[in-house]
Amino acid sequence: MKKKLVTVTASVLVLSSVLSACGGGNKENNASPSASPAASPSTSASPSEAASPAPVERFDVSLRHIQIGELQKFRKAILDEVVQKAEAEVPGANFEMDAVEDSFNRWTKLPAEMAAGNPPKIFDLFGGPGDGQKFARANKLLDLTPILDELGIKEQFTDYSTFVVDGKVYGLPIGAGSEGWFYNKEILDANGIAIPKTLDELEAAFETLKGKGITPIAMGSQAAWVPFMLLNTLIPRYAGEDIQAGVANGSRKMTEPEVVAALAKYKEWVDKGYFTKGELGIDYTGQTNEFVAGKAGFLFDGTWRVSTFNADGVGGALNGKVGYIAMPAVPGGKGDQSAVNYNQNNGYGFSADVNDNEKAAIKAFIKHLYTEEYQVRGFQEDGVLPSMKVDASKLTSDNPIMQQVLATNAAAGKVFPHFDSLVPGTVNGEFEKQIQNLIAGKATPEKAAEEIQKAMDAELAALK
């Protein structure tokens, strides 16, 4: 009896150790070269092989980007070129491109990877306390300060403050963008509407278009960051260009009457039916498509959308028929009424968990991507405003929309950022929730402002 029991136990042990040995061997075989860059010398290597130069060990560098689809094709082309150059410079480097949709990467995939400790080596990253700064504080991001010093490009950036924690740089903005009104000249002309210069004229244009059965403003609010762009400009028009920074540091409140007035104006436009019908079920692409199809008179979007209306862009049908204006001044609005939104909060971040090979590849990637050449190309091909100091004489454009963008920005006395680059993620989330509630009629402007302030107060209290 005992003997049999011992036999059975021994068999189980032998079997399990054999199986685990198989598993271990397999794991070793699958280990990426990047994890073990040192090649083990083969004992059977012939003398001639030993004499030849050491073969370069290939290693993978994962690169997460958000340049998906036709709308992003110009930016993807630049990225591909940069990757090629970096691969040529660093022997053995193989960049593994991983394309993920912007919102999904920002809100779901990257945070989950950060928590699990396995983010890609290079990834699209937003700055601010809800994104880059949070990850940097948790030691998940590579400190880029030494690399920037070595490459001598630290002073070339106009502003990377949303990626800085304790004086160290953890991310680099790839470009900048302003947000304003795109309009369809053809629709405006056909309906006898002059390009609006005041808020009254803008609202009169909305009313005329609505009366003619044309959607005044193309809007896709399924993801709340889309309508947030318009509110992010409307709020500083009423409450002053320092409102974002003020709310973030606690010196200003969302419940101030001017902020509530901005929310009320937005709600008024919703109630008057100026936005796309059923906007809460339409996504960002749907919004662009509606404007491109010539079904809406206005579109509030970022300057990165300019290239869409190039002859070879997705909205080529509207080539030469689109114009751009800043948000007009609002009567009784606080602060500089010519101020424009200017964001440089999106770019690339890098994992802190890298070996020497990967670090070299990252350095080459930064060296080739953050150059005047690509900053200018991004501007000319794609309407991405530069995030680096670029020779102003090179920032000229034949694109009439881009010329309007430049003129608008040049006329602006001041700039203001986006709330999401300054407030914590939970406050940004509450903001987005309340915007959708406002659109759905589930919240009044006062209630929405109160709820956002409550979330901000909780964050400020937690900091103390």
Add this chain to the structure above:
Amino acid sequence: MNKTLRNPYVYLLFVLPTLGLYGLFFVYPVLQSVFYGLTNWDGLTPAKYTGLDNFVKAFNDEDFWISVKNNMYFILFSLFVQVPLIILFSLLISGVKRLQGFYKTTVFLPSILSTSIIGILWGFMYHPSIGLFNNFLGWFGLEPIYWLSDTKWAMLSILVTNAWQWMGFYIVLVLAAILAIPKEINEAAEIDGATGFQRAYRITTPLIMPVISVVVMLSIAGAMRVVDIVLVMTNGGPAGATEVMASYMVNKALRYGQYGYGTALSIMIFVIALLLTAIYQIVFARRQERIEY
């Protein structure tokens, strides 16, 4: 060998690997969840013990209870719309003499499609301007409905799509049970003068009650863990109108980095599931009688 099998330790030895796996993949994560549910943890920095704060917050979290209510809609829709329709379609298909295989395959087809495909397919049907439903309404001069954008209609739209996806699977289950009933019983009833309806209501349905009970249980379980169809069709929108417990929990944990709170929510969901299982046991399972033909 017989002697060996009489030794209780041998059985323990055989059970050990399973117990080990069960402990590793079920008991340990559950205990860990309970621990993290009692902390303020952002997934990045060390967790801070906060006692029952997360649970107190969850009880006062209006949005969470809206998501719970939405899961309840799924359960109620399953029980009072889906299950009766499943029985009806099963009875109809079982009575079909020709092309029964074709009908079986047709109704089963949606359940082998991926949820993403179903979401896109139905997204087109619900489309405000080119969608099938609004075209249909247009024939009668009715205004288009914004099925997935209107807070009043979005939940119903998803419930219908979800029902379409899963009904076929359950119909095949119930159909198998109906076809397993000996023909003599129905023939005897027919000879005694029972009508088709009487046979379906008085004979077939009671005889397939064990399977219906399973269908009810699976429907409740499915409704509790529903999330994919919501993410594909509305992503919890419009304005949180279709948010379900699972999507709300994932959102809180990943999007806002509130892993501690998210874990507390997962424990609450677990408790709600336990309560519903208890109710199911009392209402359905205990009343089951063993049916012998």
